[in-house]
Amino acid sequence: MTETTQANNNRGRSIDIVNASLKRRYARERRFRYLGLSAVILGLLFVGTLFVDIISKGYSAFVQTHIVLDVYFDPEVIDPDGTADPAVIARADFRQIARQPLRELFPEVSGRRDKRALYKILSSGAPYQLLDMVQADPSLIGTRQTVELIADDDIDMLAKGHIDRTAPPADRRVNDKVIGWVDKLESQGLIRKNFNTAFFTNGDSREPELAGIGGAVAGSFYTLLVTLSLSFPIGVAAAIYLEEFAPKNRWTDIIEVNINNLAAVPSIVFGLLGLAMFINLFGLPRSAPLVGGLVLTLMTLPTIIIASRAALKSVPPSIREAALGVGASRMQTVFHHVLPLAMPGMLTGTIIGMAQALGETAPLLMIGMVAFIVDVPGGPLDPSTVLPVQVFLWADSPERAFVERTSAAIMVLLAFLVAMNAIAVIMRRRFERRW
Amino acid sequence: MDGLPSEEEQEMTTETATVDVDVTVPDPQTASHSKELDSNFQTVGEVRVANARMTCTDVNVYYGDKHAIKHCNLDIGENQVIAMIGPSGCGKSTFLRCLNRMNDTIDICRVTGEIKLDQQDIYDKRLDVVPLRAQVGMVFQKPNPFPKSIYDNIAYGPRIHGLASSRAELDEIVERSLSKAGLWNEVKDRLDQPGNGLSGGQQQRLCIARTIAVEPEVILMDEPCSALDPIATAKVEELIDELRQNYTIAIVTHSMQQAARVSQRTAYFHLGSLVEVGETTQVFTNPQHKLTEDYITGRFG
Structure with a gap:
């Protein structure tokens, strides 16, 4: 016991030594804390960037552009013989039905190429949309209905502002004529952006506007x-x-x-x-x-x-x-x-x-x-x-x-x-x- | 299951924490205490009793290479409390756990020799441990109620053994066990509340009630009061004294006062050997062996 007391005396009081080392100890602790904090902030930054990037790119997919058209379910086209047979209806040319209102809206469009461009405003899924309606309710045949038809993905992109209108025509997917048609539809209030339920219910598709995660x-x-x-x-x-x-x-x-x-x-x-x-x-x-x-x-x-x-x-x-x-x-x-x-x-x-x-x-x-x-x-x-x-x-x-x-x-x-x-x-x- | 080291470690820490009265600085004269006793050492005092409930003959316990209990002979008399005392790590808990084969849960533990309960060797390979443990109940050092309601804690044993044929009978067992453990009046209005919500002393009495609900014939208690305050300890000691009328009890304790208060016989263990056995009054007033005397007089812990 006495020996240890002597040893203490030789190197001064313990409390002085402790006090002298305190500053360094706390500095080390602070450094470690800042290091940990910066690691956490860096991690949050990465996660934040990821989320912002994904959400800013993806949120617009939850709405889909539709074109409101006055569709005439022409019995001559759907079921000329009046059989009311589902098999006949399923084979009918609904593309023609879908295109008819576009022809009525833009009578000035002529020429094969322009016409084809005009029809392409609608998604290739639009005729099937009409078919589904008729199959669900055959009494629609022979009537006029206001229908929201799915727009093509290019039109969808144009309406959502993802296509740069100022770019040279060769660099964008839609030409000036189509832009003119879409603007006309828009000014008549015929372009609507609805919640994209199809995205959640549909399976995959080659057409983006029809593809879903269902x-x-x-x-x-x-x-x-x-x-x-x-x-x-x-x-x-x-x-x-x-x-x-x-x-x-x-x-x-x-x-x-x-x-x-x-x-x-x-x-x-x-x-x-x-x-x-x-x-x-x-x-x-x-x-x-x-x-x-x-x-x-x-x-x-x-x-x-x-x-x-x-x-x-x-x-x-x-x-x-x-x-x-x-x-x-x-x-x-x-x-x-x-x-x-x-x-x-x-x-x-x-x-x-x-x-x-x-x-x-x-x-x-x-x-x-x-x-x-x-x-x-x-x-x-x-x-x-x-x-x-x-x-x-x-x-x-x-x-x-x-x-x-x-x-x-x-x-x-x-x-x-x-x-x-x-x-x-x-x-x-x-x-x-x-x- | 935990292996040996953690088990031992846990025991060491808790034991050293509870031993506070009888620790003194070892003086040079008692340095010989740390030496192991001769292998052909004979226990001092009478190891056999007339009305033996359990008889242990030449019991050895090994944890791997470690020889934890050496050639131990001891009888546990009917309707009697036998206290096992000794310094930490002397093997008294290990010995206690041999008596209902609780050591089976430790993989590296090996027991040789013969332990008989009513003339039946409990280490017989054909013997089933489930009825053995129903017959030889155990109360542990730390109160360990199931994380279930007070009622379910008591009812669990009778339920798995099918001791009650109806709900009413089970209710009666629960009430009787809790009354015997002196807990009924404190908990009768909250039987559906969790058992671990009780105070430490109440939890330990709950564990005792759980043990006696199965109506064992022998009860082993491994330092049942080490985690309790003096008031709770007094209650448990009172309870042990009452239980003695119907049960055979073996208790490991670090408190010599407790051993003196509750037991009729006392066994002193030292480094795996059973040094001395005798009537409690005789062991405490007139110990025969030097080691026993040193321990009891507080010369070493």
């Missing part, structure tokens, strides 16, 4: 349904076995290491595996959400297993001892006490795994979910695509109108991802227990 959303839904219904039970069961029942030996160590490795395998490898196994070996249909779901199950399993094991580990051993102490079997201990406490953590892990699966593109390219599919899939065996792949497909398309649709699809995808992550956070907050 097919991709349905495909994503079926794919995630398959993924969830397989990966959650399998992942949780594997985690429970490994954490609660398996003996700790070299084999379980190897399994654990390999599960962790599996989580780091590039996702495209799972796509190749799915192609070789599910499609080539088992003969499952190509491009189907079932196969996509199986592949994504392989991909999300490690995530779910790791999260579930962490959740099980975080349940205090005292709860297990309490249950075992009153004579519960291991199975009862796990299912009555440990699992309910670990469930929020497991669900959080599962939702994050699902969000990861929702945003996954590469493995689905390998199993043919990148195909151009117009129909909205009706089940997990129908060919379909998924949201991120749809984004990929549209981003590849040259039409100007696909740019805003790509951004809009990204917005929808991000909305789903944010919603899923928010649910995970809320669940963790609400069901988290403290001991």
Whole structure:
């Protein structure tokens, strides 16, 4: 004791030394704080830029330009013999019906070329719009109706101001004549921008004004349904076995290491595996959400297993001892006490795994979910695509109108991802227990 | 399940935290205490009793390579409280956990020797641990109620064992157990509230009630009062004294006053060896072995 006191005396009072070093210590702390703060700000800046860019590009896709026309459903064209047979109506030339009001509005247009340019103001989907109306209500035949017909994507772009009118005519998609017609329609109040419901209900299309994310959303839904219904039970069961029942030996160590490795395998490898196994070996249909779901199950399993094991580990051993102490079997201990406490953590892990699966593109390219599919899939065996792949497909398309649709699809995808992550956070907050 | 290191660590920290009365600076004379006893050391005092409920013969426990309990012989008498005392890490908790095979949950733990409950070897391979643990209940160091309602905490054991055939019967078991644990009057109006909302002492009594709801014959208590204040401790001690009429109790404690108050027999452990066993009054007033004497007189912790 006396020796240490002497040593203290030799180097002065401790408090002086402490005071002398204080300034440096606080400076170091401040530096570290600023460093952390700047990292956070940089991160926010990137996210902000991403959102601003996507939203500014994509928000206009949620409205679609329509042209209001007075359409005469000419019985001579639709059903000359008055059969009222749906097959006859379906074969009728609705293009003529759609073009007629344009001819009436612009009688001065003559010449094949100009006429064709005039007709192209309307989308190639407009005649089908009329067909659908007549099929839904055959009594329309022979009447005049005011109909909002979908405009062509170039007109849509022009109306939304995405086409530079001052550019030389060779550099823009619409010539001065067409601009004149559109301006005339506009001045008569015949151009309307309505909420674009078709964007949410339609499948893919070569025509941007007809293309929608309906097919991709349905495909994503079926794919995630398959993924969830397989990966959650399998992942949780594997985690429970490994954490609660398996003996700790070299084999379980190897399994654990390999599960962790599996989580780091590039996702495209799972796509190749799915192609070789599910499609080539088992003969499952190509491009189907079932196969996509199986592949994504392989991909999300490690995530779910790791999260579930962490959740099980975080349940205090005292709860297990309490249950075992009153004579519960291991199975009862796990299912009555440990699992309910670990469930929020497991669900959080599962939702994050699902969000990861929702945003996954590469493995689905390998199993043919990148195909151009117009129909909205009706089940997990129908060919379909998924949201991120749809984004990929549209981003590849040259039409100007696909740019805003790509951004809009990204917005929808991000909305789903944010919603899923928010649910995970809320669940963790609400069901988290403290001991 | 947690492996050994964390378990041991946890035990060490909590034990050192609770030992405050009997810690003194070791003087050079007691340095020999840290030495292990001879392997053919014989326990001082009478290890056998006439009306033994559990009989342990040559029990050895190993955690991996570590020999945690060495050649331990001990009887646990019927309707008696036996206290196990000793410094931290001496193996008394380990020994207690052998008595209802709670050590099974630790992978690297190995038990040899013979522990008999009513002439039946509990380490027999054919023996099922579920009925054993229903027969030999356990109360832990830290109150560990299930994160469920007070009612469900008590009803859980009877439910899984099918002890009640009707809801009314179950209600009766819950009331009886809580009354025995002296908790009924405090919680009877809030049985549907979570068990972890109670105070520490109430939680521990809830855990005791949960244990006796299964009507075990032997109750093991691993430092049941280490996390409680003196008032709650007094209540639990009173309870132990009452329970002795119907149950056989083995209690591990760090408080020698507690051992003296609640137990009829006392066993002193030192570094994995059972040093001395005897009537509590005799062990505390007239210890035979030097180590026991040093510990009891507070010469070392």
